[in-house]
Amino acid sequence: MVIKPKVRGFICTNAHPVGCAASVQEQIDYVKQQGALGDGPKNVLVLGCSTGYGLASRIVSAFGYGAKTLGVCFEKAPSDRKTGTAGWYNTAAFHQQAQQAGLYAKTLNGDAFSKEMKQQVIDTLKADMGKVDLVIYSLASPRRTDPETGEVYKSTLKPVGQAYKTKTYDTDKDLIHEVELEPANEEEIQNTIKVMGGEDWELWLQALADADLLADNCKTTAYTYIGKELTWPIYGQATIGKAKEDLDRAAAAIQTRHNDKAVKAYVSSLKALVTQASSAIPVMPLYISLIYKVMKEEGTHEGCIEQITGLFREKLLLENPQTDDMNRLRMDGKETNEATQAKIKALWDQVTQENFHTLSDYAGYHHEFLKLFGFDIPSVDYDADVNPLADW
Ligand SMILES: NC(=O)c1ccc[n+]([C@@H]2O[C@H](COP(=O)([O-])OP(=O)(O)OC[C@H]3O[C@@H](n4cnc5c(N)ncnc54)[C@H](O)[C@@H]3O)[C@@H](O)[C@H]2O)c1
Numbered sequence: 001m002v003i004k005p006k007v008r009g010f011i012c013t014n015a016h017p018v019g020c021a022a023s024v025q026e027q028i029d030y031v032k033q034q035g036a037l038g039d040g041p042k043n044v045l046v047l048g049c050s051t052g053y054g055l056a057s058r059i060v061s062a063f064g065y066g067a068k069t070l071g072v073c074f075e076k077a078p079s080d081r082k083t084g085t086a087g088w089y090n091t092a093a094f095h096q097q098a099q100q101a102g103l104y105a106k107t108l109n110g111d112a113f114s115k116e117m118k119q120q121v122i123d124t125l126k127a128d129m130g131k132v133d134l135v136i137y138s139l140a141s142p143r144r145t146d147p148e149t150g151e152v153y154k155s156t157l158k159p160v161g162q163a164y165k166t167k168t169y170d171t172d173k174d175l176i177h178e179v180e181l182e183p184a185n186e187e188e189i190q191n192t193i194k195v196m197g198g199e200d201w202e203l204w205l206q207a208l209a210d211a212d213l214l215a216d217n218c219k220t221t222a223y224t225y226i227g228k229e230l231t232w233p234i235y236g237q238a239t240i241g242k243a244k245e246d247l248d249r250a251a252a253a254i255q256t257r258h259n260d261k262a263v264k265a266y267v268s269s270l271k272a273l274v275t276q277a278s279s280a281i282p283v284m285p286l287y288i289s290l291i292y293k294v295m296k297e298e299g300t301h302e303g304c305i306e307q308i309t310g311l312f313r314e315k316l317l318l319e320n321p322q323t324d325d326m327n328r329l330r331m332d333g334k335e336t337n338e339a340t341q342a343k344i345k346a347l348w349d350q351v352t353q354e355n356f357h358t359l360s361d362y363a364g365y366h367h368e369f370l371k372l373f374g375f376d377i378p379s380v381d382y383d384a385d386v387n388p389l390a391d392w
Pocket residue numbers: 047048049050051052053054072073074075087110111112113137138139140141222223224225226269270271272273274275276277278
């Protein structure tokens with residue numbers, strides 16, 4: 001099968017197995033180039049392990065620290081006629097590399113919010129790995145089925161309190177235009193918290209504790225985006241921000257609840273990057289195209305793998321890491337500092353349909369977007385016939 005990108009709106013509906021493998025390889029190579037990372041986790045559970053920040057966390061754990069990794073993801077398998085999702089191919093490529101390197105890796109594909117998946121993870125840990133010393137919570141999902149009631153909750157991306165009018169960039173139509181986003185009602189806010197808040201993170205830690213699978217001094221982190229004034233109305237202070245605030249509550253609750261094991265639970269704030277999750281958020285493609293421009297000029301541009309390598313090395317794995325006043329680990333300083341934000345704000349105010357492609361790094365954004373699905377990678381021959389089937 002010859003596979004070319006099929007982009008629909010903010011998503012690409014297919015993926016390239018060879019391209020995904022090349023992009024996983026690139027991340028592994030980056031980690032290996034860092035040399036010895038020192039002492040680290042031995043048994044890592046990564047929830048949301050197949051793309052974006054979760055995949056990078058898994059790669060750093062395995063190839064940076066030699067850890068055994070158990071991953072959970074929600075991906076579609078390929079068939080003879082249809083490609084699998086990028087996360088499927090990334091996972092297949094990760095397994096191939098891990099096997100070659102003699103690293104234990106197992107991945108369970110299914111709904112991480114369900115009781116069944118928690119049980120499968122527990123059974124796998126008991127059979128193969130034993131207690132975990134690091135749990136990464138990196139799920140990004142538009143919906144969640146409550147494991148007790150079966151009710152399905154959907155998250156929304158809306159401002160809170162008042163309507164918000166802003167510039168946005170429509171990647172599909174190549175158009176800068178104004179959007180007015182209506183504020184969420186209370187039910188929409190609560191539903192978003194139910195999906196992207198901390199409840200499921202707490203349930204995971206509780207399930208592991210009940211099965212006696214938390215190692216002493218186990219660390220756990222969930223990822224957040226805090227951002228600044230430009231993104232607050234649609235992120236930090238919006239429905240998704242309310243859900244992320246709930247992670248702060250959950251982190252404190254996890255530490256108190258699992259104090260007997262001296263569990264350390266942190267929310268880690270990462271920088272804005274092109275991932276499947278962020279491309280779906282209004283305003284983010286415009287904002288990210290502008291920060292790519294500014295941060296590349298400043299020499300501070302980073303991708304998922306650089307952010308996560310830094311997080312592990314400089315913060316998460318330290319005994320007493322520096323935190324902000326909410327006990328969060330901050331890796332977003334190069335984006336959110338006043339000087340960088342001022343440059344982005346200046347571009348933001350100037351940007352129009354006419355100057356967008358020169359003022360912003362949309363070319364860089366678009367390249368990264370295609371790369372998420374294994375496309376636009378120079379070393380890959382996209383005219384070649386490839387086998388869409390892959391497994392792990
Ligand atoms: N992308 C950014 O700019 C950014 C910035 C800071 C923080 N974050 C946060 O990082 C976390 C990960 O986001 P990402 O951007 O890497 O997203 P992503 O879309 O690349 O990854 C999401 C992962 O969750 C898995 N997943 C989704 N639903 C699932 C389910 N029901 N069961 C099992 N697995 C499921 C997917 O398979 C995938 O592995 C999120 O909490 C996000 O808010 C993202």
